[in-house]
Amino acid sequence: MTSEATTTAKPLITNEELLKNWQSHRALSRKILAQFPEKDLFEFSIGGMRPYSELAGEMIGLASAGMNGFVTGQWTTTPELDHFDQSVHLATKQALLEAWDDVTEQIEELWPQIPEEHFHDVVKAFGMYENSVINTILYFIDNEIHHRGQGYVYLRALGIEPNPFWDR
Numbered sequence: 001m002t003s004e005a006t007t008t009a010k011p012l013i014t015n016e017e018l019l020k021n022w023q024s025h026r027a028l029s030r031k032i033l034a035q036f037p038e039k040d041l042f043e044f045s046i047g048g049m050r051p052y053s054e055l056a057g058e059m060i061g062l063a064s065a066g067m068n069g070f071v072t073g074q075w076t077t078t079p080e081l082d083h084f085d086q087s088v089h090l091a092t093k094q095a096l097l098e099a100w101d102d103v104t105e106q107i108e109e110l111w112p113q114i115p116e117e118h119f120h121d122v123v124k125a126f127g128m129y130e131n132s133v134i135n136t137i138l139y140f141i142d143n144e145i146h147h148r149g150q151g152y153v154y155l156r157a158l159g160i161e162p163n164p165f166w167d168r
Contacts, residue, residue, distance in 0.1 A: 024168035055147040
């Protein structure tokens with residue numbers, strides 16, 4: 001005898017779980033940013049890599065413009081966050097930390113505005129990079145982990161023990 005049961009498959013990961021994962025990575029990346037001495041944040045480099053201030057600025061810009069792009073189709077940073085304007089340089093550690101926190105709030109506010117079915121839509125991020133929304137978000141996370149790893153190398157080279165990578 002055969003019985004058919006109607007079941008709804010649970011997704012491998014929900015959009016809420018993806019958000020929680022990304023925000024936990026962002027929390028750790030913020031801890032790494034906060035550990036840098038002011039001068040070294042803007043000047044220290046190894047092997048031709050950019051200073052961590054530039055890497056943090058890239059992470060801030062990708063997340064802000066990315067979230068705006070997913071929700072509005074406009075791949076620019078939030079106008080209310082003037083310190084993300086490309087012509088304005090985040091010149092202090094405090095300014096970077098404040099910008100980081102503003103983007104964390106922006107992600108929390110905009111995330112619920114992404115319809116669940118939109119995560120699989122193909123978008124052209126920043127007018128150049130064609131991929132699904134979910135894969136673009138995964139790229140943002142991968143990029144952040146990569147740059148955070150550079151931050152770990154910098155901090156250790158400066159004699160500073162960074163927060164454990166698992167402390168998210």
